[in-house]
Amino acid sequence: MISEKSRITQGQLAFFILQTQIGTGILSLAHDVQFVAKGGGWISVLIAGIAAQLLILVMWLLMRRFPSSTIYDALPRIIGRFPGKAVAFIYVVYFLVVGGAVLVRAAGIINKWMLTETPRWVLVVLVVTAAAYLVRESLRTIARFYLLVSLLVPLFFLLIAYGYPKVDYFTYFLPIQEAGWGNIAKGAKQAVTAMYGFEMLLVIYPFVEGKSGGKWKAVSLAVGLVTLFYTFVTLSCLIYFAPEELAVTPEPVLFMLKTFQIQVVDRADLIFLSLWFPNVAASIFSYIYAGANGLGYLFHKGNHKKAVLYAAVICGIVALLPQTPAEVDTLSKGIDQATYVFVGGLPVLLWLLAIFRKKKGGGEA
Numbered sequence: 001m002i003s004e005k006s007r008i009t010q011g012q013l014a015f016f017i018l019q020t021q022i023g024t025g026i027l028s029l030a031h032d033v034q035f036v037a038k039g040g041g042w043i044s045v046l047i048a049g050i051a052a053q054l055l056i057l058v059m060w061l062l063m064r065r066f067p068s069s070t071i072y073d074a075l076p077r078i079i080g081r082f083p084g085k086a087v088a089f090i091y092v093v094y095f096l097v098v099g100g101a102v103l104v105r106a107a108g109i110i111n112k113w114m115l116t117e118t119p120r121w122v123l124v125v126l127v128v129t130a131a132a133y134l135v136r137e138s139l140r141t142i143a144r145f146y147l148l149v150s151l152l153v154p155l156f157f158l159l160i161a162y163g164y165p166k167v168d169y170f171t172y173f174l175p176i177q178e179a180g181w182g183n184i185a186k187g188a189k190q191a192v193t194a195m196y197g198f199e200m201l202l203v204i205y206p207f208v209e210g211k212s213g214g215k216w217k218a219v220s221l222a223v224g225l226v227t228l229f230y231t232f233v234t235l236s237c238l239i240y241f242a243p244e245e246l247a248v249t250p251e252p253v254l255f256m257l258k259t260f261q262i263q264v265v266d267r268a269d270l271i272f273l274s275l276w277f278p279n280v281a282a283s284i285f286s287y288i289y290a291g292a293n294g295l296g297y298l299f300h301k302g303n304h305k306k307a308v309l310y311a312a313v314i315c316g317i318v319a320l321l322p323q324t325p326a327e328v329d330t331l332s333k334g335i336d337q338a339t340y341v342f343v344g345g346l347p348v349l350l351w352l353l354a355i356f357r358k359k360k361g362g363g364e365a
Contacts, residue, residue: 005138006207010218012143013208017198017222019146020286022153022229022279024105025194027251029230030237032194034246037187042235044187049227051188052195053220055344059198060216062351063205065360067212071202072297077361078354085298087346091202092294094342096311098196099287100318101335103127104328106280107319113254114273121320127281128316135289136308139207142289149282152275153229159272160236160253162260193336194230197283198223199343203290288315 008016033041066074071091076084107123115123134142201219208215237252249255257269288311295307322328354360 005140007209008140008143008204008207010208010210010214012140012147013204013215014218014222015147015150016143016204016286017200017219018153018226019149019279019282020197020200021195021223021226021283023102023194023197023283024109024280026230026233026276027109027253029191029194030234030252031246031250032190033187033234034238034243036190037184038243039238040181040184041187041191041238042231043184045191045231045234046227047185047188048191048195049223049231051192052198052223052227055347056198056201056216056219056223058351059201059347060205060212060219062347062354063202064212065351065354066206068206069361070204070206070293070297072294074354075350078350078357078359088294089298091342092291092298094338095287095294096291096314097318097338098335099284099291099315100321101331102280102287103284103315103319104322105332106277106284108325108328109251109254110273110277113251114270124316124319127284128312128319130281131285131288131315132309132312135285135292135312136305139204139289142285146282149278152279155275156229156272157232159257159260159268159275160233162268191230193339195223195226196339196343197286199347200286200290202347203293284315288312291315 029045030041033044037044063069063071063074066077069077072088075088078084079087103124104120107120107127110123111118111120134145198219201215205215208218233253237246237256240256241249241252246252254269254272257272258267260268288308289304291314292307292311293304295311296302296304300306318331322331
């Protein structure tokens, strides 16, 4: 059974999902969708948000059939004991590799913009150590930390909006349909991979108090807020940079903020990074928690604390493996492809199988 101190409220669930979603994608999303969608990139982000809402609905319908089970507990009930544990292990690998990919990109950005002389392995070790310290605690403790970190998010809006009085809103914004609706739809495929993180619902669903409908509303609200935030950031970059500039600017948000001078602050981009890093660290912590939860289910009779240390170490090793920017890009592209399977394909397939085989019930988490 789930202990009382591990349970979280539906509000904490919303902040947990929100913090997991805000990762490295915020810095490069406008650049990524520019190649395909051009001036309609912000519409691509909105379409991606709608797609994410549909995936959330499927995950919620799946987990509602197993109200006291995580995805790891539900898998053997749906597809059998041994296949279920095999897929559960693959999900563990997915979560830890995604955490490592987010970590290596975050460390690279900090190396590039702030700590240029600090070896990347030092940043990786610091984040992994902090993760091992926090993630071994109960889910309620983790959620409370995420709530505190979420207070930094409104400052992102203020920093980016500071430059709006200096922007010519229509020079680069129009025409919206420059690339055509087909390419805008293709841009949504690029944008949806920047929003992953809501799949944490598969792991923390049974720990959330209240009725199932409230859980769905909490996750849907979190993803809706992230969608609006990402749309705002993408639109800000589109109206600030010329299309040719945006296509060759890998982190347009930081380049934009670098030009802002806020009273005595000469480098607004450094302020933004200082606020952004705790948020991206929370995303890494979530993936390590999800991986440790799965390892605890497979090898430690459901006790995730015993698996936290080596889950964090595996995540750190994944982050240290890529040595060049090309290798980091290869890892990121591989994760993007895997996301379609583990966030899109598998939950839909498992839900349909559960309906077809009439599988439902409790089960200990």
